[in-house]
Amino acid sequence: MSSRARDDTLNVIPSAQNSSLEAVRVSEVLAALSFALDLTEGQPMGHSLRSCLIGMEIADRLGLPLHDRRDLYYALLLKDVGCSSNSARVFELFGGDERLTKHDLKRVDWANYFKAMRYMFSHTMPSAPWFQRARRIVSLARAGSAVATDLIERRCERGAAIVTQIGLGARVADGVRSLDEHWDGSGQPRGLMHAAIPLQARILCLAQTLEVFTALEGAAAALEVAEQRSGRWFDPTLVSACRGMQPALASWRDLGEAALRHEVAEREPGGAVLLAGPGTLDRIALGFAEVVDAKSPFTAQHSFRVTHYALEIATRIGFDERERSDLRRAALLHDIGKLSVPNAVLDKPGSLSNEEWEAVRLHPYYTLRILLHVRGFQQIAQVAASHHERLDGRGYFRGLRGEQVPLAAQVIAAADIFEALSSPRPYRPALPEDTALQIMERDRRVGICDACLDALGEVVRGETADDVEHPLPGDDGESGAMADDAERRAA
Template sequence: VSIRCERGAEIARLLGFHEETASAIRALDEHWNGRGHPDGLRGAQIPLLARIACLAQTVDVFASERGVDAAYAVAAERRGRWFDPAVVDALVSFRSDRVFWANLRDADVASLDPGERPEAVDELRLDRIAEAFARVIDAKSPYTHRHSERVAEIAVEIGATLGCSDEALRELRRAGLLHDIGKLGVPNTILDKPGALDAEERRIVEQHPRHSEEILARVAAFAAISEIAGAHHERLDGSGYPDGRRVEQLSLAMRILAVADVFEAMTAERPYRTAMTTERALDLIRKEAGLQLCAVCVGALEQTFASGETPVRLSVPA
């Protein structure tokens, strides 16, 4: 619970939300009696927005699963313990509003869409947005913590070693941060499965790069990196997925991202194996150089780790 609230607040800040919003998210699971998380805030120490949201999320769950009466019963029972008494009293004031409660059960959620509101953002803001979504993506599974950030860091180091321009490095970084956004649609029962995937599970997993590309292509600011992100599982010999592209169809950026993703995955814990050492991962990747993975990019990866230190480049020049 504590980690969820803390990460949520960090993501809100990266996305540029007001500090009041971030603080409310952090305090979402604080309780009126001081026995909540993550900071044990009590009473009026808890931001009002958090007090309201804490009650709202509980009422929503109980109203959906057991009905409105059950939701009110829980609110009354926890009044003064979990929930601010004044906020519970406000909830009670519209208990008899049948139209309100009926609308909450309306399946037409599309009617709640506020519509598009174009907003001009600079390059730094776009970087922060990409970082925020990377954290959302990596929070999907305990086995992917910081995966996207690490892939982005490694990809930028490889690109810098190969002499890529600052603009190309920025695109590489964003593609690395967002390459797995399509995994948000993959069930955790598949992502965290300790054994081998069956045919249908593998089919679902192998569609995530396509979903990443489709999602990013719909966002004007990220459309330029959509194809790069969507090709991170493609291989030079055509054995990759989702499209089976061959060497002539893979740009340098695509090849760099593929190498960075493979290396990071090998050196991270997975539900079906322990993390490999840097030396072991490099040894295996060398064997694929020129076959499935770009030999030039693999060579740059080796140079990156020649000192035995992990890359720490978090950004590219403005």
């Protein structure tokens, strides 16, 4: 792979040696985290992995060389990594649940006027009075392709930037950047045509469309859509290569999570696999922290800042280097489950309904579910998923109590609450740091760890805002807890 020479932490070893090593494959980590991307896109969990199987099957049928298949493989796993960067904007434009809007966007053929209008009618401010809806639809129609270009450009550029930051190389990044380009030049954001669209991106676009239609309408219908859009959306050569793929599409649709991950691991192009060293794991955690923070304008930098405060607290209460390393990854990824929460809830200026509150309370559960699939991350998953637990058992999502809450989770909880209180939220401006600390005092020993709160006070009083540095130094409206939760619910 072209990125090999540049990246000393993306260790490459011959596949024959793998069984004797306990190292984690980069592909395993990305496959597990891709479930978070599916949640953000409103797709069923496994969409990215099934798209990966489809794309790799197309590559095999085309007889692509090894280096192309390897870049394609990683691009397929990360195709939606920029997805959260336009979530808030999609919600702002359309209203409603942006995950449903995004889900159906992958199916709409904009060349068909009636289908395009039907999409607009069903997704624009669905619960608003008809005149408000009509006004919004007219304004969206007037803005036309400029809106689509803006939305897709944000997503593609952000996705490409995260791929580059992880260290997977320019070709993988370019594939992700060009995911929504169409063969006839009608795609977004650059309107590339034919061979000007990277081959990987052409495969990504076809694979994800086949996956979405197979899930909803069956394999035969999906292949029919590919034929109908051949020469418009899709490279005709690729569509031809898909003929006869119906049984495979149908069987992949029915795979359970574990079997799906196994199939995807088996499809990793042979000869060598990428192993994730500590540096790579940190960069992947950092990349996915950015995905989480980009979901809402109110949480930009949240995960970074929580990580910074958590590490500072940990140093003061005596964590060793290994414990700090695990803490860093848990803190960066603690809110990854929040990608399951709609922006209508995250960005809501008022109090939450019971149903909305339930969606918020579930986000640590999704954090656990996603991170448990990363081999070697069991401890990190438990810590990250416990960041809303309280010592008195009144936290969520499991209601752990006292020593049941891992110390590292108590550290993250203190950092999380402080970061939330001292940052602006949709329902209030940022609180001064001293006020945030005073509010947290009410929960000393009841909800928040005594030593963590002392250490946090030392950190906050000893540094200026400029001391909080990217990338590893970071309530959410919901989060944190205690003080902030109570405030939000009563708003």
